[in-house]
Ligand code: HMG
């Protein structure tokens with residue numbers, strides 16, 4: 001086994017990536033309670049919501065209300081998704097001080113998701129990044145479809161590297177590499193990460209795996225062995241992109257934390273409290289938790 005990091009920072013994306021794909025719109029009060037519960041578990045980064053067009057993602061049309069109602073705990077960052085300057089203004093109006101811009105390594109997916117080519121989207125981010133720099137706002141950059149695209153199939157690693165490099169050069173402090181449809185397997189994940197890390201420092205990289213094909217934990221382990229130390233995950237395994245056919249749940253945060261703690265890697269997260277939050281959320285959504293570790297812990301408690 002390769003060298004593993006001593007500690008990992010989890011970026012909890014459930015309130016955003018998790019809830020953006022729910023069939024039924026979750027009540028604003030439940031979104032707020034979810035974020036407040038998550039911030040009590042020791043998580044330091046919680047992606048709170050998304051200031052995209054409400055016509056495109058009605059599930060998160062209440063972004064401003066959610067963001068201005070949550071209790072913002074000191075030491076916890078609450079990044080929000082922003083696709084353009086209009087989104088930046090909405091986010092800033094309610095006091096967001098960390099944002100995430102997002103594009104893809106696949107032209108076909110990008111067109112469906114944000115109605116722009118890759119290069120158009122990068123140009124669209126320029127004024128957002130310039131304003132963020134002036135305002136002292138930290139910006140994360142997502143690259144989607146890094147291991148496959150639902151519309152064009154294969155995605156060249158060179159394109160993942162190029163888009164990651166450009167986002168980093170534009171001023172994104174962290175680049176999150178997204179396997180949007182979860183088709184990647186560990187060798188490919190490792191090779192992709194290694195290629196990106198040759199151009200963007202590993203400390204500036206994060207991995208974001210959807211578990212559609214059951215590969216997420218294996219892929220995460222492969223990437224940890226390459227030296228990545230930031231992992232995105234969603235409590236109760238919710239999630240998916242409404243514009244990526246076949247995309248389903250993110251890897252469950254409880255499962256990632258269970259694996260990391262079992263390997264002696266610190267996260268600062270209270271796993272029982274996290275699992276309780278996962279159960280609470282699953283109950284609100286009216287279904288079983290998507291976290292295997294969460295279900296096992298509940299069975300143990302019975
Ligand atoms: P468009 O239709 O090309 O843009 O959408 P537009 O500028 O023509 O705007 C259309 C309408 O939306 C206009 O309103 C705008 O004012 C309004 P109208 O004049 O028709 O009344 N509008 C906005 N309203 C509020 N906030 C805004 C905003 N922008 C425009 N920010 C656009 C382009 C980018 C806006 C649209 O495509 C969009 O919002 N897409 C978002 C799709 C999305 O959120 N996908 C999921 C997130 S990505 C993901 O999940 C992947 C990730 O998890 C990583 C991974 O797994 O790989 C991050």
Ligand code: MG
Pocket residue numbers: 017178180208210240241250
């Ligand atoms: Mg995602």
